[in-house]
Amino acid sequence: MNTQNGINLWHKAKEIIPGGTQLLSKRPDQFLPEQWPSYYKKAKGVEVWDLDGNRFVDMSIMGIGTCILGYADDDVNEAVKKAVDLGSMSTLNCAEEVELAELLLKLNPWAEMVRYAKTGGEAMAIAVRIARAYTGKEKIAFCGYHGWQDWYLAANLADDANLDGHLLPGLQPAGVPRGLKGTALPFNYNHINELEDIIEKNDVGVIVMEPIRNHEPEDDFLGRVRKIADEIGAVLIFDEITAGWRLNVGGAHSVYNVQPDIAVYGKAMSNGFPMAAIVGRHEVMNVAQDTFISSTYWTDRVGPAASLVTIHKMEDNDVPAHLSRIGNLINEGWNKIAKEHNLTINIEGILPLTHFGFDCEESPALHTLFTQEMLERGYLASKAVYVSYCHDEDCVGRYMENVDEVFGKIKKAIEENSVHDLLNGPIVTAGFKRLT
Template sequence: MGTGQDLWQRAKQIIPGGNMLLSKRAEMFLPDLWPAYYSKAKGCKVWDLDGKEYTDMCIMGIGTNTLGYGHEEVDAAVLANVQAGNMSTLNAPEEVYLAEKLIEMHSWADMARFARSGGEANAIAIRIARAASGKDKVAICGYHGWHDWYLAANLGDDNHLAGHLLPGLDPKGVPQNLRGTVYPFNYNNYAELEAIVAEHDIGVIKMEVMRNQGPQDNFLQKVRDLATRRGIVLIFDECTSGFRQTFGGIHKMYGVEPDMAMFGKAMGNGYAVTATIGRREIMQSAQSTFISSTFWTERIGSTAALKTLEVMERERSWERITAIGTGIMTRWQKLGEKHGLKVNVAGLPAICAFGFESPNALAYKTLITQEMLAKGYLASNLIFSSLAHTPEIVDGYFEVLDPIFALIKQCEEGRDVLSLLNGPVCHAGFKRLN
């Protein structure tokens, strides 16, 4: 057992769940062998607590570091403001500059509010939208955080008022009186949304613009037209998709404008900052409710975001990471064909994933993580691309992955995959509405 895995066992005794983010738990990768903690990260390299170096061909800080870990320009801007003072009785001017920058790149938006996490941004947007619409009920599609307003979607009729419309997200602790306030619909199923709006007094529609697939049959425009027709506030959650395929929200690629949008993850290249932007008549409703928090005023987040956006614009990072991810998706597919495996590839190119059409899919995912880790790679079945993923690094990844696919083919033909694992099969996540 390495130092990181030993620390993980200690952590689970004193921190519920072991850490603060489900997606970073060791059990999601390799329950008994994942190094769990890092001592240093640079580019797309990560060093564990024992000083062992890995190439990150995995989640790259949950998609926060599109410029690569420890980007020198971003870090320098942050360090300069740390030395100048991160907090004060007065406000940080950078938040005004950042608001202006985001509004400039989204012509439909007039105002912005900032927070430090995606869940906060989602909660802020819902509070403002409900205040603006004067209605409580929300229709949702996708993942929008951990707050009560969202998990209320799982307060259904099955399993003792826990319907789990989003399997894997348990609503225990969410007040039962929130039941009937949130109605999920599936992506590209316009008829389902139309029926929800017809049956319930919906004031807000919140959705991810896309994740595993793009809109079909003019889906996004139909949603926009429905919201306009019924006086519903339309929110696009771009906390994950923003700045990956366009400079700003991916909705720009489809030419459909929401009333509000949220951004996070990639915007600060690893530093905590999220934004909620919107039309003036909607955003001004923030003044008629209460939304306020001390650490939303610290200086590091907005400073990092400003420099990150500057570098992104200069490097046209969204084009580069999309090209990298597109190449990876193509090579996954070809590798599957080479070994006679049924491989499904999905996602935004810069947030791409693959899976096997097999009842042993989760065990195969675990096997890949195990074998790639032994070769010096942090890997699973998805990759968040970054500028640090050079052609040489991607080539090296596929060179190591090739024989593992061959091993999986043997398992499909009868070899016991569990006999190849040095520990338990990894845990599965939750199912998104897409």
């Protein structure tokens, strides 16, 4: 398979764009160095066409989890085209942002107010700013991944600058003011003792976490976090940017019956168009008027228009149930095929965001070989599958037929000690560490 046009453009990009791309998770070395097609010409449903004319089925991360309905959904695109034709920007505000706020509050009955942004990272920064303004306290206890801003990367500032980046490897805090050291304090998911220790030693005003990512909450973990926040008067923020909309239409927190003070949404809420929302209690959110939070493109029409259609379509078609059913089929397929080939794999994540890993020291090389061989068979495939509404039983069945072939090849390569000999390029680079 020839992917040279994409590879050549990637090399050119690295010379004129720092890092080559705007998102760490889209760098080719995260998937298949020197072989990944890198750029797309067209995407529709679960199919992607690259610059060399290759057609791939995306059994990977579907636009980094944004396209929950599938690529270029007709209904969403129609609404966006209408918004563009009517004018996506004006001196006046678009009425869709009020309609969307009412819908979000209906889905989050514990909340009373909404603000908007365009990306998850900036939405989290807004939520944290509001929460700090409300409590008047600087220190934050957090769990999970929450973006690139200074408030979060401050966790990677060490007493010795040479140790910067040791807590969350892969997330370097160069350029983050050292004065922020000690303001963001990490704890691991399901480790309530770590949060309790942070609270005992620090005057924490904000607790930030993903309600779920890789593991189910144990021993009423979310409820205990909520109780701690209430006891110390901290604002509890649930980052729903990744998990939101996948277990139910709305936030995953409602599945576990634990309500935050602020919930932050993004990614899937608008099916590939830039949009994010900060939803929260009135007394907390209204403090946004006491601090400067304002940006021109937060008022555009496209994001709200796309979100309204996306959310209604998720409701009308019970999309979360479909995502879990297909995710379960994928898990069952991975498990069955791995056992047949006597391969040991670990499967984690909620069903709509499932992922597997080879349980051995050679796992990076094996993952690279898996992606390489699946690419040759017409699949964008990695360790994770972000399920979309366009993934169906037939799609999973054909995918598993190819996984069967590739797992068989991997097993043979392990037995013959030839894994590295089969690789056509460098081994995939490791991503960043999460606390979930």
